[in-house]
Amino acid sequence: MKARDDVPRRGFRKKTARWMFALGVFLMVNVVVAFLMGPMVVRSMRKSGLATAAHNSKQLHLALFEFDQDYGFFPGDQAAEMEDGYPQHRGEYSNDYFKQLFENGNITSEENFYARGGSRDQRQPDGDVSSMDRAIEAGECGFAYVKNMDTSSYDPSTPLLLASMYGDGYKFNTDVYRGRAMVLSIDGSVKQYALNDDHEALADDGSELFGDRKNMTWGKTGFDPDHLCYAKYPYSFKPSSTRWLELFFGQYFGVLAMVLVVSFAVSIFAFALTRKWVETP
Structure with a gap:
């Protein structure tokens, strides 16, 4: 009787062991797929983000060029100081001066105005331009901007729009565009620059693009470091760890979700293949 009673137990243990093995296969496939797909998807997103920033900067350049044709200079303090200018649209940030483009039509x-990673607490523009207070609010613009320049006095290669800078000297965010900076020049050309360990852009000859703070010149007129305006972000008082978490989940939550869905689907397929083997006596 004991031998007969033990037969179902041995069968149950054997079947349980097989189910545990199948579950292990399921989890292993899940991990492997996520490990293989994760970096590829993130790299693809970063490449796409760089292309989006380049495209948007080109569109902004058209508006900036039209403004220059109207007034003889790009949005800046000159336009704010004119008799019929825009004194209310000037300040510390690029957002402030870009509003002159809206006012001028x-x-x-x-x-x-969107470029990924340009501001620390970033969001997609909400499209609300019903008033200038609502247009390109803090976090909706990702481009740093060099104000008070024009097309006639400055060398065409002088930087005009930059991404993604984070408001610390001439430093760029190395995590956004695969360790590269995007710079649009006065002539409308867009270039990518590699970043060094100090997060600063490197020129073609290997020197820092903004290395000489006092003699940064592109042709006829010197580049004034004080004219560099960063994008405005809303919550500068938050701890850096909080900003990091918000930036991470804001940019990569969709990627993680997609990787998990795909890996789960592959795992289900692998699990189904082992099901028949598991249920075999």
């Missing part, structure tokens, strides 16, 4: 949408 050179642009009507916030869409092209």
Whole structure:
């Protein structure tokens, strides 16, 4: 009787062991797929983000060029100081000066002000330009901007729009565009620059693009470091760890979700293949 009673137990143990093995296969496939797909998806997103920033900067350049044709200079303090200018649209940030484009009718949408990682607490523009207080609010613009320049006095290669800078000297965020910086020049050309360990852009000859703080010149007129305006972000008082978490989940939550869905689907397929083997006596 004991031998007969032990037969179902041995069968149960054997089947349980097989189910545990199948579960292990399921989890292993899940981990392997996530490990293989994760970096590829993140790299693809970063490449896509760089292309989006380049495209949007080109569209902004058209509006900036039209403004220059109207006034003889790009948005800046000169336009704010004119008799019929825009004194209310000047300040510390690029957002402040870009509002001159709206007032002058050179642009009507916030869409092209987006560049990933340009501001620490970033969000997609909400499209609300019903008033200048709502246009390109803090966090909706990702481009740093060099104000008070024009097309006639400055060398065409002088930087005009930059991404993604984070408001610390001439440092760029190395995690956004695969360790590269995006710079649009006065002539509308877009270049990518490698970043060094100090997060600063490197010129073609290997020197720091903004290395000589006092003699940064591109042709006829010197580059004034004080004219560099960063994008405005809303919550500068938050601890850096909090900003890091918000930036991480804001940019990569969708990627992680997609990787998990794909890996789960592959794991289900692998699990189904082992099911028949598991249920075999």
